[in-house]
Amino acid sequence: MLLLLGSFLLLMLVGVPVAISMAVASVLYIVLYGVAPDIIVAQRMIAGVESFPLLAVPFFILAGNLMNSAGVTGRIYSFAVALVGWMKGGLAQVNIIGSVIFSGMSGTALADAAGIGTIEIKAMKDHGYPVEAAVGVTAASATLGPIFPPSLPFVIYGMMANVSIGALFMAGILPGVVMTLLMMITVAAFAYRKRWGSDAPFNVRELLSAGMEIVVVLMVPVAIYLMMRAGLSMNAAAGIALLVLLALDWYFGFSAVMALMTPVILIGGMTMGWFTPTEAAVAAVLWSLFLGLVRYRTMTLSTLAKASFDTIETTASVLFIVTAASVFAWLLTASQAAQLLSDAILSITDNKWVFLILVNLLMLFVGCFLDTIAAITILVPILLPIVAKFDIDPVQFGLIMTLNLMIGLLHPPLGMVLFVLSRVAKLSVERTTMAIVPWLVPLFLALILITFIPAVSLWLPQQLGLLR
Structure with a gap:
């Protein structure tokens, strides 16, 4: 184990x-100790990706890229400006709301930071905000991507932990709302302290228009449900609702209704049993293509x-x-690392809450050094048996692990969001890191709530019958 980790x-x-x-x-360990034939490396690598849920990964990535190339990102930003731009610290609030909406399409923090984050940082700088403030709020809001469904880390975790990906997606909604509110409160506090003004005039017409778009979007699943109760088939009800939505969008000239429908389609489709999370990823791609090629006509062959x-x-x-992490994790298990760690933790405490504190500290540390996907692939086989001994729900643990690793994306030496935003804002890594530090407060508050109040994560999937 020392050779492997060292x-x-x-x-x-x-x-x-x-x-x-x-x-x-992994190869060095196998060659020197002869614990298995060399061919086992190739077999374990293939086994690591030979999974149906993993098909969701390329499709969700493609959906996020298509949304960016179709100009949907800009429409989401304009909608968020109309909705909250009139508040004090308006563009910082816009930054958060835009990330919430975009997270329902991409499922990754990097897509959020590199996509809508680029627009948000430029707009905040143009409106006189310090570049550090723009970078800090963008980094914090980017962590919402993998918490709200869909989420690529949830897909990987669900595959590794043998947990329902649909339950994980639903479990992320309420924590995502809590994180959004905490970030918006933080922006309000900064706005009061630093005397930030509003960045868009209070326009009743635009605000009502944005509100109407939200109402129209939310009425779609309600209308489908009512039509199904009236005897229509699911496909017929969905088809009628889509035609009416297209007619309203054309007549009123909404700016973002069709883009806002993306998370509704994904979450509603999985909740109503239309498709699995993997099939939802394909649905996201098809909807992105429809928006770019048919509705907005902004996508060309070159952008595609x-x-x-x-x-x-x-x-x-x-x-x-x-693939590499699957081999590494298998060798850690074979070298009794999991058992050693389990024995070490159980020798320190037999209290569930102390264990969760120790695990949070461990994952915050690991998140600073390991890629999110690699960390999940390595840590889940090691920690999940201990989680079961303490009778912690694996869905709640998935939320805890993901948020810890998202916070790790904001720290050197390997925080990818940190480096993306450093490049976008043309700041040094050191200045970018210091700009992010104050925005860790709402993230840590959310982490404490998710860790010590299981209902924050588990209430919604339990109500939907996804958990016992």
Whole structure:
């Protein structure tokens, strides 16, 4: 175990990518100790990605890229400005609301930071906000992406922990709302302290229009449900609702109704049993193509090709990490690392809450050094048996793990959101890190609530019958 972990950490310290570090450390361990035939590396790597739920990964990545290339990001931003831009610290509030909406399409923090985050930082700088404030709120709001459904980390966690991905998606909604409110309160506090004004005039017409768009979107699932109660089939009810929505969108000239429908389609479709989370990813891609090619007509063959190639590149890197981490995690288990860690934790405490505090500290530390996907793939097989001993619901633990690792994305040395925003804002990594620090307060408050109040995560899936 010392050789396995030591060689992995050494390779990372000298700058070798995470996936290659794990693969080289695994091969070195197998060759030197002969614990298994060399062919086992290839077999474990293939087994690591031979999973139906993992098909959701490239499709959700593609959906986020298509939304960016179709100009949907800009429409979401304009809608958020009409909704909350008139508040004090308006563009900071817009930043948060825009991330909430965009998270229902991409499922990744990086897509949020690189997509709508780019627009938000430029707008805040143009309106006189300090660049550090723009970077800080963008980084904090980007963590909402993997908490609200759909979520790529939830897909990986559900596969590794053998937990319902649909239950994980539903469990993320209430914590996501809590995080959004905490961030908006933080913005209000900064606005009061630093005397930030509003960034858009209070326009009753625009506010009513934005409110009407929300009402129209929310009425779609209600209308489908009522039509089904009246005897129509699910497909017929959905078809009629979509036609009426298109007619309203055309007649009133809404700016973002069709974009706002994306999370409604995904969440509503999974809740009503129309499709599995993996099929929901395909539905997101089809809806993105419809918006870009038919409704808004902003997507060209070149932008479609660019989105496709970006997806191939991102998917390849994600799945390479999964394959390397699956071998590494298997060797950690074979070398009794899981049992050693379990014995060490149980020798320290037999209290569930103390265990959760220790696990939070561990994952906050790991999140600063390991890629999110790699961390989930490695830690789940090690920690889940201990979680079961303490009778902690694995769905709640999935929320705890994901939020910890999202916070890790904001820290050096390997925080990818940190580096993306540093490049976008043209700030040094050091200044970007200091800009993010104050915005960790609402994230840690949300983490405490999710950790110590299980109902925050489990109430909604229990009401929907996804958990016992």
